[in-house]
Amino acid sequence: xxxxxxxxxxxxxxxIVRSLWYSLHDWTVGAAEQPWAGLGNYTKLxxxxxxxxxxxxxxxxxxxSTAVLVAVGLGLALALTSENVVTRVIRSAFFFPTVIxxxxxGMVWRFLLDPDIGLVGGVTNALGLGAVNWLQSTALALPTxxxxxxxxxxxxxxxxLVAGLKAIPxxxxxxxxxxxxxxxxxxxxxxxxxxxxxxxFVTFIVTIQSLQLFDLVxxxxxxxxxFHTDTLVTKLYRDGFVNYRTGYAAATxxxxxIVVVLVSxxxxxxxxxxxxx
Amino acid sequence: MNNKRVLAAxxxxxxxxxxxxxxxxxxxxGSGPVSLTVWTGFTGGxxxxxxxxxxxxxxxxxxxxxxxxxxxxxxxxQKLPSAWLTGQGPDIAAPSSDPNAIAQYVKTxxxxxxxxxGAGDDKINTDQFAxxxxxxxxxxxxxxAVPANYATLSLYYNKKLFxxxxxxxxxxxxAELQQDAAKLTTGGRYGLVLADNNTIQMxxxxxxxxxxxIVGADNCSVLSTPAGVASLQPWVDLVKNxxxxxxxxxxxxxxxxxxxxxxxxxxxxxxxxxxxxxxxIDLGIATVPAGASxxxxxxxxxxxxxxxxxxxxxxxxxxFLAYWTSRTAQLKFSLSTGFPPLRTDLAxxxxxxxxxxxxxxxxxxxxxxxxxxxxxxATQVDTDAYxxxxxxxxxxxxxxxxxxxxxxxxxxxxxxxx
Numbered sequence: 001x002x003x004x005x006x007x008x009x010x011x012x013x014x015x016i017v018r019s020l021w022y023s024l025h026d027w028t029v030g031a032a033e034q035p036w037a038g039l040g041n042y043t044k045l046x047x048x049x050x051x052x053x054x055x056x057x058x059x060x061x062x063x064x065s066t067a068v069l070v071a072v073g074l075g076l077a078l079a080l081t082s083e084n085v086v087t088r089v090i091r092s093a094f095f096f097p098t099v100i101x102x103x104x105x106g107m108v109w110r111f112l113l114d115p116d117i118g119l120v121g122g123v124t125n126a127l128g129l130g131a132v133n134w135l136q137s138t139a140l141a142l143p144t145x146x147x148x149x150x151x152x153x154x155x156x157x158x159x160x161l162v163a164g165l166k167a168i169p170x171x172x173x174x175x176x177x178x179x180x181x182x183x184x185x186x187x188x189x190x191x192x193x194x195x196x197x198x199x200x201f202v203t204f205i206v207t208i209q210s211l212q213l214f215d216l217v218x219x220x221x222x223x224x225x226x227f228h229t230d231t232l233v234t235k236l237y238r239d240g241f242v243n244y245r246t247g248y249a250a251a252t253x254x255x256x257x258i259v260v261v262l263v264s265x266x267x268x269x270x271x272x273x274x275x276x277x
Numbered sequence: 278m279n280n281k282r283v284l285a286a287x288x289x290x291x292x293x294x295x296x297x298x299x300x301x302x303x304x305x306x307g308s309g310p311v312s313l314t315v316w317t318g319f320t321g322g323x324x325x326x327x328x329x330x331x332x333x334x335x336x337x338x339x340x341x342x343x344x345x346x347x348x349x350x351x352x353x354x355q356k357l358p359s360a361w362l363t364g365q366g367p368d369i370a371a372p373s374s375d376p377n378a379i380a381q382y383v384k385t386x387x388x389x390x391x392x393x394x395g396a397g398d399d400k401i402n403t404d405q406f407a408x409x410x411x412x413x414x415x416x417x418x419x420x421x422a423v424p425a426n427y428a429t430l431s432l433y434y435n436k437k438l439f440x441x442x443x444x445x446x447x448x449x450x451x452a453e454l455q456q457d458a459a460k461l462t463t464g465g466r467y468g469l470v471l472a473d474n475n476t477i478q479m480x481x482x483x484x485x486x487x488x489x490x491i492v493g494a495d496n497c498s499v500l501s502t503p504a505g506v507a508s509l510q511p512w513v514d515l516v517k518n519x520x521x522x523x524x525x526x527x528x529x530x531x532x533x534x535x536x537x538x539x540x541x542x543x544x545x546x547x548x549x550x551x552x553x554x555x556x557x558i559d560l561g562i563a564t565v566p567a568g569a570s571x572x573x574x575x576x577x578x579x580x581x582x583x584x585x586x587x588x589x590x591x592x593x594x595x596x597f598l599a600y601w602t603s604r605t606a607q608l609k610f611s612l613s614t615g616f617p618p619l620r621t622d623l624a625x626x627x628x629x630x631x632x633x634x635x636x637x638x639x640x641x642x643x644x645x646x647x648x649x650x651x652x653x654x655a656t657q658v659d660t661d662a663y664x665x666x667x668x669x670x671x672x673x674x675x676x677x678x679x680x681x682x683x684x685x686x687x688x689x690x691x692x693x694x695x
Binding site: 238 | 358359385386524525527537657660669
């Protein structure tokens with residue numbers, strides 16, 4: 001108990017308290033004076049157009065990624081639950097991107113989508129559609145990042161849901177079938193209610209992952225074009241580590257923390273977690 | 278052992294680790310050669326040139342052992358501020374090639390004021406450096422860094438594409454540059470490829486050529502002045518309407534387009550030449566054309582080399598900087614990398630004048646201007662205002678509106694008028 005509390009205290013609790021302290025100062029790493037700012041950094045964030053855009057982008061990425069991931073993951077899981085060689089191969093194929101690092105995924109897709117040298121541009125050119133500059137278009141960059149985020153994580157969601165589906169006792173289906181339930185009714189009244197804890201778990205995981213999205217954006221677009229894919233984490237990285245505005249970056253991280261708490265609370269409510277069992 | 282003893286042993290070993298870690302930042306203080314560590318971000322084609330300086334210094338100074346670690350600029354940027362503050366990290370570092378990069382370290386008392394200046398081989402010969410470089414690294418009348426290099430930008434052009442377009446020679450004036458850029462944009466190729474982010478700055482050169490600038494002497498933005506707007510408008514029109522370059526490119530992306538023979542011209546530094554030659558480009562290198570006023574102008578770029586305020590070997594570290602910037606080391610470096618020498622006393626050197634690459638870059642040193650020199654919050658002016666401005670106006674074409682907003686933002690960042 002003691003050592004784990006010590007480790008938790010030094011590496012988790014203390015940095016959290018410090019970051020709150022930083023956020024209340026006009027803190028610059030190493031400066032001789034760290035002037036007290038009170039809530040100044042937080043009020044400054046409200047008027048910061050880059051922050052508002054980053055917050056909006058983060059919420060859009062999270063909402064879109066989570067909705068599409070759960071829908072696609074559930075569809076794949078339902079289609080691929082049975083055990084045979086074909087489903088195993090397809091499941092492996094979908095799961096493969098999950099084991100690659102986000103940085104690698106970002107770099108690969110950046111090359112694929114390059115309008116001059118990328119495979120996607122080559123295909124669209126061959127079809128006479130012309131090469132689209134996916135990552136430099138202010139309209140397309142964000143949907144493209146969301147697509148790659150979904151591509152990367154769909155396999156993970158599918159595997160977890162397949163495990164959840166397999167854990168549903170067969171007797172439920174037999175009993176429902178005896179009562180004359182059809183396929184759609186089985187899904188609606190047996191599968192989905194029984195899968196609720198698993199759905200809650202994957203939704204939680206992908207939501208928090210999406211809220212903290214950094215590597216993919218950093219590698220693919222750097223937050224551009226014109227901050228159209230900038231997220232709260234890429235912004236706080238830029239403030240903290242490029243421009244050395246530690247206090248301001250800490251304030252951004254606290255706003256992100258509050259967003260994560262609120263979104264998580266909302267999810268618990270939507271899934272009616274208390275009566276999930 | 279009971280739990281308390283285990284805990285005590287763990288605590289003691291942790292304390293030992295912490296103490297030994299805190300003792301870093303400068304190697305041994307005992308007998309034997311002094312060890313100096315250096316961090317730089319020179320990962321490009323010019324890297325062997327810097328490594329040779331270190332090798333030659335170590336050979337000439339058996340009592341000092343120098344170990345240089347080369348890592349990406351952004352990695353150094355993340356680690357160095359806290360490393361130097363806590364007495365960790367290297368004795369010497371090139372913190373960043375961003376404008377006014379050393380200011381942050383001066384503010385936090387992390388860098389050593391250099392005192393070993395003067396004449397002679399074992400001193401830092403500041404009187405032989407380009408005056409703009411000394412000025413860039415001087416704060417409150419104290420010198421805090423020496424230039425690790427000094428590059429100027431030249432106009433790279435693809436001779437094969439020029440010949441195919443019936444253009445016999447590289448442009449000599451800004452008007453010719455604009456005409457050629459438009460004429461060479463044909464058949465899926467770009468006339469003049471321009472990067473606007475994560476790059477050596479190309480757009481300020483275009484602005485200077487056309488009579489504009491970003492920030493004036495009083496640190497107030499001049500982007501939205503009539504001259505500022507007029508200096509951007511023709512280039513924005515060329516990019517947006519004539520498609521002389523894709524928009525939103527990073528430096529690496531622009532370089533790869535030129536390397537692939539898909540662009541006829543690019544404004545770039547001497548580090549790019551080896552890559553273009555090995556890519557098989559029929560390469561021409563010319564000085565950047567004369568500006569609208571008839572005066573030649575280009576960008577000068579430098580990376581500072583500074584010493585940790587907490588180094589245990591300040592004398593040896595400064596000795597190393599003196600060697601790095603010495604006449605002997607710089608002559609060898611220029612000849613091997615194509616960089617212009619950072620010393621004015623090498624300007625007339627016969628060997629350098631005879632070298633076709635160095636001579637083009639070196640010839641532009643007198644006309645070179647630094648990007649946002651000594652401008653407060655220069656990095657933020659770049660990342661938050663200037664780069665987004667270029668990205669915006671090359672897409673929507675609203676130069677007047679874009680520059681007005683950017684100028685306001687820049688004035689807030691620089692504390693204009695305060």
